[in-house]
Amino acid sequence: MKKGKSELADICKIQLKGVKDTQDLLSGKWKTVIIAALYYNGKFRFMELNRHIDGIAPKVLSKELKDLEMNQLIKRTVLNTMPITVEYELTPHGExxxxxxxxxxxxxxxxxxSI
Incomplete structure (x- = not known):
């Protein structure tokens, strides 16, 4: 059966909504860079991640990590060490x-x- 314009438009609307949802989750200057750093390098402690990502302020990194954790893209693990150590890694959803x-x-x- 041949698809009409209205069927195609419905598919496009669904895909565009998916793109918008993804953009909303990854919005901001740093979220995709944080996800990429964790993807390419695995677990990071906060200060390691801060040093690895050029130009991000610790306060901004902290906020972005909280947003990514809230959206279940990263996992925050507090280790029982002295001093306290916190590690970040991608969740399966983030992966x-x-x-x-x-x-x-x-x-x-x-x-x-090319440029």
């Missing part, structure tokens, strides 16, 4: 962004080469 992160990385590298 499901791997194709998006890899595609963004490849696109960025190719774009940088």
């Amino acid at each position: 499901s962004l791997n194709k998006v992160i890899e595609a963004m990385g490849e696109w960025g590298v190719n774009y940088r080469k």
Whole structure:
């Protein structure tokens, strides 16, 4: 059966809503960079992550990590050490962004080469 314009429009609306939902979750200057750092490097302690991401203020990093944790994209683990150590890692839901992160990385590298 041939799809009409209204069927295609409904599919487009669903996909566009999905894009908007993703954009809302990853909005801001740093969220995708934080997710990428955790994706490529695994677990990080707060200060390690802060040093790894150039230009992010600790207060901003803290806020972004809280948002990502609230949206279940990262997991925060408090270790029973002296002093207290906190580690961050991707949740399975956060890891499901791997194709998006890899595609963004490849696109960025190719774009940088072309300009």
